[in-house]
Amino acid sequence: MARSAVMRRLTGITLAATAVTGLTLATAGTASAATNKNGNVESGEFGLYYNxxxxxxxxxxxxxDGNFSGDLFRxxxxxxSCPGQGQSxxxxxxxxxxxDVTAWDVYTKASRGGIKGSLPLGYYGNxxxxFKNAISSAYYF
Structure with missing residues (x-):
């Protein structure tokens, strides 16, 4: 059973705050209002760029997302408009x-197939x- 995005985010926020402050939080605040696949990499999301x-x-x-087929850059x-708009x-x-508050795995084929790469939280780069122009699926863990 997949964890909900809200629970995943709340867990990550709680762990991060505890690690930074050294205090145990009694309650967690409201999760950010990130919007899936809207063309903006918001806090709590994993973003892939066309260039x-x-x-x-x-x-x-x-x-x-286990299969990027049918997904488009926005x-x-x-x-x-931006380079790659509407491209697969x-x-x-x-x-x-x-x-995101957790690591992500990317794969060169759909459904966790092909070569796997892991991207820790906070990671950014080319x-x-x-993996360049070869990623077909991504999973958080």
């Missing part, structure tokens, strides 16, 4: 940013030659 160096349109994930605003995300990613 290297975080350029171009974005494919942002709040939940795991602009963060409806009034502006499948095998088309050049850089990424993990703004895809290596193994």
């Amino acid at each position: 290297s160096n975080f350029a171009g349109c974005v494919f942002d994930l709040l939940e795991s 602009s963060s605003t409806s009034s502006q 995300t499948d095998n088309n990613t050049a850089s990424y940013w993990n703004r 895809a290596s030659t193994t």
Whole structure:
């Protein structure tokens, strides 16, 4: 059974706050209002960019996606276009940013197939030659 995004985020926020302050939190606040696949990498999401160096349109994930086929890069605003807008995300990613509270795994084939790469929380950078324009699925853990 998959964990809900809210519970995953609340757990991560609680753990991070405890580690930083050294205090145990009695309650957790409301989770951020991140919106899945809206073209904006918000806090709590994993973002894939069409171009290297975080350029171009974005494919942002709040939940795991086992098959990028049919998923498209989007602009963060409806009034502006960006390189890659409307292009398939499948095998088309050049850089990424993990703004989630947990690590993500990416795969070169759908449904956890092919080569696996792990991206720790807070990680950002250009895809290596193994993963550039080769990612087809992503899962948080």
